[in-house]
Amino acid sequence: MLDRAQRIIERLAFLAVLLGGAGLLLSMFLGMGDVIGSLFNRPLPGALEVTESTMVLIVFGGLAYAQIRRRHLRVELAYLQAGPRLRSTMDIVASLSGLVFFSLLTWQAYNEAIFAYQIGESTSGLVRFPLLPARIAVVVGSGLFIVQLCLDLLKDIVSFGRPKEFELG
Numbered sequence: 245m246l247d248r249a250q251r252i253i254e255r256l257a258f259l260a261v262l263l264g265g266a267g268l269l270l271s272m273f274l275g276m277g278d279v280i281g282s283l284f285n286r287p288l289p290g291a292l293e294v295t296e297s298t299m300v301l302i303v304f305g306g307l308a309y310a311q312i313r314r315r316h317l318r319v320e321l322a323y324l325q326a327g328p329r330l331r332s333t334m335d336i337v338a339s340l341s342g343l344v345f346f347s348l349l350t351w352q353a354y355n356e357a358i359f360a361y362q363i364g365e366s367t368s369g370l371v372r373f374p375l376l377p378a379r380i381a382v383v384v385g386s387g388l389f390i391v392q393l394c395l396d397l398l399k400d401i402v403s404f405g406r407p408k409e410f411e412l413g
Contacts, residue, residue, distance in 0.1 A: 246395065253392050257308035260385060264305030267298035290371030297367075300378040304385025311392045329405040336404075339397040343390060350386040357383055 271294070278291040310316050323334060357379035359365070366372040 246398065249391075250395055253308065253388060253395065254312055257312055257388055257392065260305040260388060261309045264302040267301040267305070271295045271298045271302075290369070290373060293367040293369050293371055293373040297373060297375070297378040301381045301385075304382050304389075307385050308388035308392045311389060311396065314396075328407045331408065332400055332404045332406075335400045336397065339393050339400060342393050343397070346386050346390050346393070350383055350390060353379060353382040353386060 274288060274291040274295055278288040281287045318338070323331060326334065357376060360374075360376045360379045365375045367375065
């Protein structure tokens with residue numbers, strides 16, 4: 245059951261990373277087009293607004309995937325000096341802290357998404373771009389991250405005190 249859930253989360257996280265990559269590519273081309281257009285006194289309308297919204301997709305799209313790969317930042321100096329039991333304890337505390345923080349963030353992002361939908365919130369600028377997709381990206385990205393943190397927490401509890409394969413980088 246846990247392996248099946250892990251495979252589903254991995255596929256969804258990979259899809260989110262692909263969407264974030266597409267957003268990064270879009271932002272890059274829009275930025276380049278805007279700069280080139282500005283040279284000819286014809287900037288791209290809405291380039292800033294679209295780029296702002298895609299930044300949310302880029303950041304929150306990669307959270308769960310980075311957690312699957314265990315590539316989030318940690319103080320490796322202390323972690324590498326610890327024994328297996330202390331490493332397990334550190335991993336469990338980190339997962340619990342992440343769960344608390346991102347649960348609160350997801351809850352508030354959900355409230356913001358509902359509010360954005362109710363009032364039809366959009367950017368202020370030359371082109372009015374709706375903010376609901378960006379709000380939904382925060383909720384979905386954080387939600388995937390929470391599920392992955394739960395799976396990692398269960399794995400860390402089950403394998404408590406056993407040496408783990410750990411690589412720098």
